Amino acid sequence: NALADILGVRRILVGKGIYNTAKEGKPFASADIWNDDYAMVAIIGDSQRLSDPSVGRVFLWSADSPENATVEQYRDDAARSDIFRVRQHVDELIIDPFFAHLMKVDA
Numbered sequence: 001n002a003l004a005d006i007l008g009v010r011r012i013l014v015g016k017g018i019y020n021t022a023k024e025g026k027p028f029a030s031a032d033i034w035n036d037d038y039a040m041v042a043i044i045g046d047s048q049r050l051s052d053p054s055v056g057r058v059f060l061w062s063a064d065s066p067e068n069a070t071v072e073q074y075r076d077d078a079a080r081s082d083i084f085r086v087r088q089h090v091d092e093l094i095i096d097p098f099f100a101h102l103m104k105v106d107a
Contacts, residue, residue, distance in 0.1 A: 042100035061089040
């Protein structure tokens with residue numbers, strides 16, 4: 001990535017996620033998770049070693065879902081449907097907030 005090279009960083013991640021702000025039972029109302037007015041510079045560990053510097057980690061609990069996503073499928077003849085159930089058991093943890101800096105980039 002040319003911009004990453006110019007800035008001297010390994011990679012640039014752009015958050016584009018949305019979430020539902022509507023109360024339960026109401027129609028979907030989307031809002032951005034990430035605000036365009038801020039940028040974060042962070043150290044994100046690439047290895048499995050917990051001793052490596054990193055702002056956070058994602059832990060996969062493999063006892064019940066050994067893969068990134070566990071998919072189960074079964075037939076429900078009463079509903080004339082094939083049911084797919086997908087699950088993932090993870091925890092996202094802030095390990096050391098000193099490895100990140102949030103900057104205001106838009107006035």
